[in-house]
Amino acid sequence: MIVLLDNDTIQKIAAGEVVERPASVVKELVENSIDAGAKKISISFTGGGKNFISVADDGEGMTEEDAKLSFLSHSTSKIRSIEDISTLATLGFRGEALSSIARVSIMEIHTKKEGAEGIYLRISAGNVEEVMPRPRERGTTVTVRNLFFNVPARRKFLKSDYLEAEKIKTMITGIAIVYPEISFSLFHNQSLTLHLEKITPEERIKELFGDEVANEMIHLEYQKNGLNLSGYISLPEYLKERGRLEYTFVNKRPVRSGLVRSAVKNAYGIPTKERAPSFILNLSVDKNLVDVNVHPRKEEVRFADENLIYSIIFKAVRESVGIGTEAELRERGYAWEMEPTAFWQLHNSYIFAQTKTGVLIIDQHAAHERILYEKIIKNKPASQKLLFPLIVVLSANEYEIFVKLRDILAKFGFEVEEFGERTVRITGVSSLLKDLTEDEFKQILYEIRDAKPFSDVARIFACRGAIKQKDKLTPDEMNAIIDDLFATENPYFCPHGRPTMIKWSIEELSRRFGR
Numbered sequence: 001m002i003v004l005l006d007n008d009t010i011q012k013i014a015a016g017e018v019v020e021r022p023a024s025v026v027k028e029l030v031e032n033s034i035d036a037g038a039k040k041i042s043i044s045f046t047g048g049g050k051n052f053i054s055v056a057d058d059g060e061g062m063t064e065e066d067a068k069l070s071f072l073s074h075s076t077s078k079i080r081s082i083e084d085i086s087t088l089a090t091l092g093f094r095g096e097a098l099s100s101i102a103r104v105s106i107m108e109i110h111t112k113k114e115g116a117e118g119i120y121l122r123i124s125a126g127n128v129e130e131v132m133p134r135p136r137e138r139g140t141t142v143t144v145r146n147l148f149f150n151v152p153a154r155r156k157f158l159k160s161d162y163l164e165a166e167k168i169k170t171m172i173t174g175i176a177i178v179y180p181e182i183s184f185s186l187f188h189n190q191s192l193t194l195h196l197e198k199i200t201p202e203e204r205i206k207e208l209f210g211d212e213v214a215n216e217m218i219h220l221e222y223q224k225n226g227l228n229l230s231g232y233i234s235l236p237e238y239l240k241e242r243g244r245l246e247y248t249f250v251n252k253r254p255v256r257s258g259l260v261r262s263a264v265k266n267a268y269g270i271p272t273k274e275r276a277p278s279f280i281l282n283l284s285v286d287k288n289l290v291d292v293n294v295h296p297r298k299e300e301v302r303f304a305d306e307n308l309i310y311s312i313i314f315k316a317v318r319e320s321v322g323i324g325t326e327a328e329l330r331e332r333g334y335a336w337e338m339e340p341t342a343f344w345q346l347h348n349s350y351i352f353a354q355t356k357t358g359v360l361i362i363d364q365h366a367a368h369e370r371i372l373y374e375k376i377i378k379n380k381p382a383s384q385k386l387l388f389p390l391i392v393v394l395s396a397n398e399y400e401i402f403v404k405l406r407d408i409l410a411k412f413g414f415e416v417e418e419f420g421e422r423t424v425r426i427t428g429v430s431s432l433l434k435d436l437t438e439d440e441f442k443q444i445l446y447e448i449r450d451a452k453p454f455s456d457v458a459r460i461f462a463c464r465g466a467i468k469q470k471d472k473l474t475p476d477e478m479n480a481i482i483d484d485l486f487a488t489e490n491p492y493f494c495p496h497g498r499p500t501m502i503k504w505s506i507e508e509l510s511r512r513f514g515r
């Protein structure tokens with residue numbers, strides 16, 4: 001039987017999406033303090049944050065009126081409409097954090113704005129129990145007691161005090177990295193466990209992780225296409241099996257990103273989980289090119305052009321640690337324990353190659369596309385004379401497209417001349433194509449009609465020229481594809497952004513078989 005849930009249940013479910021655990025409360029409160037322009041933030045918690053969390057700041061504070069609105073659902077001072085999200089300068093925007101936390105705890109807000117009275121509110125499970133004037137300095141303190149006291153199922157799911165405390169510390173460390181201009185103090189069970197003064201970014205990394213860790217990393221700063229990547233990455237000789245640091249920020253917002261992780265890891269050329277780099281990276285990207293509104297706790301973001309982000313990070317890391325293409329990398333003896341020895345083709349579509357550490361499965365079409373694409377970008381394709389010129393009669397529409405695309409066709413190696421009304425004579429074709437029929441020529445016209453930049457057209461020809469799924473390959477051909485693929489700048493993705501390969505390590509196979 002289907003029933004409509006009552007309001008209280010609906011709200012508790014929604015609250016659970018925003019507030020997963022004490023660390024998410026701390027995150028939301030600290031983000032609010034940062035948004036309020038705080039220069040000093042003091043965080044205190046006991047019992048792994050389950051019993052008590054308090055975040056005090058010297059930010060702009062709230063008036064009584066604002067404070068009374070702040071813990072209602074969808075109340076925010078940060079946006080007015082959905083469009084504002086794309087130009088957002090603050091970490092918060094949904095107006096859900098305080099209300100969600102208030103609903104599942106006993107919350108106190110003590111705040112004062114310049115020129116207004118200090119005010120104190122106590123809210124229990126979302127209901128205001130007390131409001132009274134109480135003086136204080138400018139700023140805000142939000143205290144959260146007995147988190148999830150009215151959602152026992154959620155409370156039970158929390159980990160031990162120790163583990164929850166660790167999560168809070170990691171969360172604060174993450175935020176502190178990208179806000180070196182703010183001082184943070186953290187009190188755990190009343191004792192001061194972290195104290196960070198306002199300082200330079202480099203100094204903050206040293207303070208947080210120690211000189212030794214900082215010395216194993218190098219500074220990275222890279223700009224391209226309006227993107228700015230900055231932070232710290234491991235020197236190649238300090239890749240580690242465990243104890244790695246991994247912090248990713250997008251516009252200073254802490255996020256998890258598989259894309260960033262694999263771009264960084266792959267840039268070092270590591271096919272297995274054996275050793276991996278540490279990294280602390282902030283990606284500054286135009287707010288229009290990233291969607292921050294895809295995850296309830298804002299822990300993930302979506303990029304408009306993942307392929308671009310991937311290749312920029314990949315390149316930035318390679319250049320910063322001074323490693324070149326995969327082939328050069330192998331020469332210098334880094335990781336890549338590849339050296340495929342045996343090849344096998346599955347359904348004439350996928351190449352299986354045995355490597356030192358496992359198996360590599362390659363999508364033959366996607367891989368060849370990547371190889372051709374980079375070739376085209378580096379040297380414009382040559383022309384290949386046709387043995388018998390091809391005469392093609394075009395429709396009015398096709399002819400119009402042809403006239404527009406004439407120059408670009410020439411750049412890709414086509415030699416085409418007019419040959420009477422709406423008729424063309426093709427004497428040479430792009431060397432990327434094995435040969436050309438009348439129909440294919442027309443298809444090409446339609447395909448490239450809307451492709452504007454050179455790179456779009458390059459992608460189309462790479463796709464047309466690449467070996468197809470179902471093409472049978474000899475072991476030598478398979479070997480050549482793998483070699484050529486790893487000599488490209490971005491071997492892991494085809495020009496359309498799809499993966500070219502999957503790697504299975506022996507460890508992973510063993511794990512799957514329960515060994």
Ligand SMILES: Nc1ncnc2c1ncn2[C@@H]1O[C@H](COP(=O)(O)OP(=O)(O)O)[C@@H](O)[C@H]1O
Pocket residue numbers: 028032033035036057059060061062070071075076077078091092093094095096097098099139140
């Ligand atoms: N520490 C603080 N200092 C000043 N104002 C705050 C603070 N915390 C919350 N607020 C106010 O309360 C509003 C609601 O907060 P929140 O529920 O976290 O939503 P959001 O941050 O998405 O706007 C904020 O928009 C802000 O105006």
Ligand SMILES: [Mg+2]
Pocket residue numbers: 028031032091092093095097098
């Ligand atoms: Mg907020």
